[in-house]
Amino acid sequence: MPTSGSRARRAGKEGGAAGGARPGRAPEALVLLCSVASAAVTVVQPYVLGRTLDLLLRDGGTAGAAGRWLMLSAALLVGELLLDSLTSLFTGRCNAAWTASVRSRALDGLLRAVPDRARPYAPGDVGTRLTLNAADAGAAPAARAALAASMATPVGALAALAVVDLWVAACVLAGLPALGFVLRAFARDTGASVGAYQKTQAEIASRLLEAMEGAATINAAGTLARERARVLAPLDRLAAQGRHMWVLHGRALARSGVLVPLLTLAATAVGGLRLASGALSVGELLAVIRYAQLTAGIGGAAFLLGAVVRGREARNRTLALARVPALVHGTRRLPPAGRGDLELRGVRVVRDGRQVLRADGVRVPGGATAAVVGRSGAGKSVLAAVAGRLVDPDEGQVLLDGVRLDRLTRDALRTEVGYAFERPAPAGGTVAEMVATGPRRVSPEQVREACRAAGADGFVRRLPHGYDTPLAEAPLSGGEHQRLGLARAFAHAGRLLILDDATSGLDTATEHEVDRALRRSVRPGTRLVVAHRPSVAARADLVIWLEEGEVRAVAPHGDLWELAGYRAVFAAGPAGAGQAPPDGAIHRPAPEGARR
Ligand SMILES: Nc1ncnc2c1ncn2[C@@H]1O[C@H](COP(=O)(O)OP(=O)(O)OP(=O)(O)O)[C@@H](O)[C@H]1O
Numbered sequence: 001m002p003t004s005g006s007r008a009r010r011a012g013k014e015g016g017a018a019g020g021a022r023p024g025r026a027p028e029a030l031v032l033l034c035s036v037a038s039a040a041v042t043v044v045q046p047y048v049l050g051r052t053l054d055l056l057l058r059d060g061g062t063a064g065a066a067g068r069w070l071m072l073s074a075a076l077l078v079g080e081l082l083l084d085s086l087t088s089l090f091t092g093r094c095n096a097a098w099t100a101s102v103r104s105r106a107l108d109g110l111l112r113a114v115p116d117r118a119r120p121y122a123p124g125d126v127g128t129r130l131t132l133n134a135a136d137a138g139a140a141p142a143a144r145a146a147l148a149a150s151m152a153t154p155v156g157a158l159a160a161l162a163v164v165d166l167w168v169a170a171c172v173l174a175g176l177p178a179l180g181f182v183l184r185a186f187a188r189d190t191g192a193s194v195g196a197y198q199k200t201q202a203e204i205a206s207r208l209l210e211a212m213e214g215a216a217t218i219n220a221a222g223t224l225a226r227e228r229a230r231v232l233a234p235l236d237r238l239a240a241q242g243r244h245m246w247v248l249h250g251r252a253l254a255r256s257g258v259l260v261p262l263l264t265l266a267a268t269a270v271g272g273l274r275l276a277s278g279a280l281s282v283g284e285l286l287a288v289i290r291y292a293q294l295t296a297g298i299g300g301a302a303f304l305l306g307a308v309v310r311g312r313e314a315r316n317r318t319l320a321l322a323r324v325p326a327l328v329h330g331t332r333r334l335p336p337a338g339r340g341d342l343e344l345r346g347v348r349v350v351r352d353g354r355q356v357l358r359a360d361g362v363r364v365p366g367g368a369t370a371a372v373v374g375r376s377g378a379g380k381s382v383l384a385a386v387a388g389r390l391v392d393p394d395e396g397q398v399l400l401d402g403v404r405l406d407r408l409t410r411d412a413l414r415t416e417v418g419y420a421f422e423r424p425a426p427a428g429g430t431v432a433e434m435v436a437t438g439p440r441r442v443s444p445e446q447v448r449e450a451c452r453a454a455g456a457d458g459f460v461r462r463l464p465h466g467y468d469t470p471l472a473e474a475p476l477s478g479g480e481h482q483r484l485g486l487a488r489a490f491a492h493a494g495r496l497l498i499l500d501d502a503t504s505g506l507d508t509a510t511e512h513e514v515d516r517a518l519r520r521s522v523r524p525g526t527r528l529v530v531a532h533r534p535s536v537a538a539r540a541d542l543v544i545w546l547e548e549g550e551v552r553a554v555a556p557h558g559d560l561w562e563l564a565g566y567r568a569v570f571a572a573g574p575a576g577a578g579q580a581p582p583d584g585a586i587h588r589p590a591p592e593g594a595r596r
Pocket residue numbers: 116119351352356374375376377378379380381382383
């Protein structure tokens with residue numbers, strides 16, 4: 001039997017494969033082909049040039065064979081230029097295709113991830129991985145192809161050198177190990193330093209985003225200077241890491257910069273001696289000097305090697321997001337006539353080794369509204385997350401109309417179980433699109449109806465372009481934003497709707513109106529409402545009362561209000577402290593099966 005861990009890992013892999021199709025080897029192969037062709041032309045050029053010179057010296061500048069070789073030299077130059085242009089074009093396309101692929105795989109994995117598992121990745125860190133790191137990772141395949149091709153020039157030049165003169169070739173070959181050593185040392189040292197640099201970049205981005213999110217608090221507390229210092233604290237480390245990278249680069253370039261002229265000089269000396277002894281012609285001397293330069297040019301690979309190493313580190317960082325474990329969905333559907341009976345059986349959730357929720361035998365009958373109540377940190381959001389399968393419990397099961405949530409298809413789960421949160425994500429470009437975005441197809445009329453039910457229609461119509469106002473241009477308060485989130489949940493309501501603090505920004509009167517509209521105008525079903533106000537609990541059919549992660553009782557608010565411990569929850573609560581429940585609510589009986 002697969003463990004939940006192995007299933008989650010498999011889902012991560014599946015998730016990673018589903019989005020951002022890999023561009024395949026074609027773009028890389030085109031870069032390689034053009035670079036190798038260009039390298040071949042580069043290798044042929046010195047021979048043709050040397051031959052042309054020898055013919056010109058022999059024929060004294062008269063037309064004929066020398067003229068043809070001259071034309072060939074010119075054609076090779078033009079050909080090299082064209083091939084270099086094509087290499088640039090294909091490199092750009094290859095980089096773009098791989099960057100898009102790596103980025104979408106990472107984003108796809110992140111969006112499918114179990115929220116708890118994605119929590120360690122701070123928003124700024126994710127931003128850096130998806131932008132800078134994804135671009136570096138995307139540049140690696142073309143750099144790898146160019147690196148392979150860059151080897152073709154020195155290897156081809158060395159072979160050509162051996163054909164023209166073995167002595168000069170032996171002299172150049174003797175100096176090559178030193179260059180190889182320089183490159184190897186560079187690749188080894190630069191890998192570690194690039195990884196550290198990328199990590200620090202992400203750290204600064206994370207701190208900056210945190211500061212932007214808490215800008216109002218920072219302003220109010222007058223801690224701007226301290227916050228600036230906190231955000232920029234890793235800057236010195238980043239600068240040191242950057243300097244270290246440049247030192248490594250510089251050292252590799254300097255070493256190869258000394259070695260290359262030395263090698264060329266030695267080759268020129270040996271070639272000169274061979275010319276003096278009559279073993280080489282003037283044109284051949286020209287060719288061997290150029291070949292020695294090209295062979296020693298292997299040092300230039302340091303730059304490409306740097307890009308490949310940087311790309312490898314960046315790819316690991318970016319694709320770590322694609323490997324965040326995701327939920328695995330089953331194959332079952334819900335019974336069509338089900339009313340939304342919800343049951344938590346032996347549920348246990350553990351975080352950091354601590355039990356944060358235990359709920360056994362908790363039932364909410366189909367069509368009932370259950371308020372989840374408890375002090376801050378009691379486990380209300382954890383229960384809400386488990387009840388709609390945003391996360392799986394560590395033990396136990398959650399059943400909807402008798403079917404385990406983890407056995408449902410993704411489609412069945414997301415069309416039949418909806419959520420609204422305290423801070424809804426702004427999906428879609430315009431206000432109407434935000435409300436319409438979801439698992440169901442929603443008409444403009446349904447969007448307006450949902451907005452009316454959520455108490456959003458009035459302020460939306462007062463926006464500059466009404467429902468077509470882009471969200472970025474809509475000056476919305478926290479409560480208005482929340483109402484749009486509610487409208488989206490209402491428009492897509494399935495048989496279970498979970499509101500996790502989704503009305504905390506609404507005044508009591510508006511909240512009451514929304515509740516009435518929810519009962520009248522939204523598809524009927526079971527509701528689970530995380531509540532801080534006694535008025536909300538009083539309107540619910542039953543209350544799930546949590547204390548320190550344990551279900552203390554499941555009963556109507558009226559019954560529970562008799563208990564001092566229950567009343568104390570609201571006395572300590574953030575809103576509605578000390579309010580008495582409306583009379584009518586106290587005596588309302590719980591629906592059948594709701595009591596424990
Ligand atoms: N991913 C997590 N890692 C560690 N602890 C967690 C995690 N998620 C929740 N917890 C802990 O579980 C407990 C319950 O959290 P939960 O968010 O459900 O509280 P809550 O009742 O909704 O509180 P509030 O009313 O303040 O929102 C808290 O102590 C919280 O720190």
